[in-house]
Amino acid sequence: MTTSADEGQFLNMLLKLINAKNTMEILAMDINRENYELGLPIIQKAGVAHKIDFREGPALPVLDQMLQDKHNGSFDFIFVDADKDNYINYHKRLIDLVRIGGLIGYDNTLWNGAVVAPPDAPLRKYVRYYKDFVLELNKALAADPRIEICQLPVGDGITLCRRIS
Template sequence: MEIGVFTGYSLLGTALALPDDGQITAIDLDIEAYETGLPFIQKAGVEHKINFIQSDAFVVLNDLINGEEKSSFDFIFVDAQKEDYMKFHEKVMELVKIGGIIAYDNTLWLGSVAYKQDEYEKHSEMPESVWRNRDYVIQFNSFLASNPQIESSLLSIGDGLTLCRRLY
């Protein structure tokens, strides 16, 4: 599953990595962005692996949880609003298999998670919006690191990618 698709750049990467009968549930509110990238997905010959749903992801997640889909996903990539990551975690933990992986993008938040709160002046190149959400990302990272239900690792690639394995 992918939550937050935009034009499908990361979705295309996942679809290419999957075997021919692999399936991805891809959710985004913005169908125009998805349709902009769709010709590239088609050209790569992987459209048949993707079930795109235009919706608020929480609606789809609740439907899947109330249906027959609990503990059925191998891999869930979350790349939507950072302030919603905690709420997403609660939902996706119900949907991923025991032993399955949840990946969260942008967990280094442009490196701002490593700065001290009083260093804002020193890093004035950071947009105010990044600085504003920094505390939230720090709290989320701490929550994951101390959560006994998962084993996790924050990879310092791109803007930071946290991989979590569901243990129980």
């Protein structure tokens, strides 16, 4: 999974604006350590390897363990660009891990434009499969009274959620 140049630049500035010190990116959790090691030379070249706490394993049990270990409210910013069919499950956990006033960013919330496509629109198989999961997330975020949201047409759509309670 990749982040577009405009999205990367936007997130970089946003993190500076909110003075984020403790962040999480769900892709820093993976069931296969080889995926992390593939990017490790770039991480090392950038001089940030000491800032990354890679967790091997499925993300949901890792998040459950973090909640059990009392990491509640300890993150300034959390970014999610992972399996779209678990976005709702991630949100249920992440809302407690991000501090009040902190941000959660969900990537791909416009999902190739599929979220506004007519039901009979010709869509690639994987786009059609995940469309309902992304729509479900968008509806749930809009109805969640613990956050205020802003959906931006940057990259493939990013929805920022600021925890207010």
